[in-house]
Amino acid sequence: MTMTDLLAASDISTAINACKAKDSFSLKTFFATVGLSKKSPPEIEKVFKMLDQDKSGFIEQDELQLFLQKFSKGARALTAAETKAFLMAGDMDGDGKIVQAKAEWAKYYKLF
Numbered sequence: 001m002t003m004t005d006l007l008a009a010s011d012i013s014t015a016i017n018a019c020k021a022k023d024s025f026s027l028k029t030f031f032a033t034v035g036l037s038k039k040s041p042p043e044i045e046k047v048f049k050m051l052d053q054d055k056s057g058f059i060e061q062d063e064l065q066l067f068l069q070k071f072s073k074g075a076r077a078l079t080a081a082e083t084k085a086f087l088m089a090g091d092m093d094g095d096g097k098i099v100q101a102k103a104e105w106a107k108y109y110k111l112f
């Protein structure tokens with residue numbers, strides 16, 4: 001499974017292009033542009049599984065940093081500040097990783 005199974009390739013490239021500049025990544029804008037805002041919780045969970053590269057059940061900081069590359073191989077890595085902001089949006093217990101539990105992942109739904 002890849003992102004293009006769930007999302008339109010044209011929406012992905014629009015979203016990636018919109019945050020080409022360093023520190024211009026906005027979680028809310030990205031999710032809306034790429035079409036994730038309209039997806040159901042089970043579909044979002046599939047996205048989570050793709051982001052959890054080592055299948056640990058958590059999305060760690062290094063996996064978040066490469067978030068954009070999961071959508072498009074040539075995309076840039078997120079900056080440290082962007083990665084931190086992303087993590088802060090979903091990490092409820094402050095352990096530095098996002099759990100594949102509805103409680104934490106659900107926080108992202110609220111951002112959509």
Ligand SMILES: [Ca+2]
Pocket residue numbers: 051052053054055056057058059060063
């Ligand atoms: Ca992981």
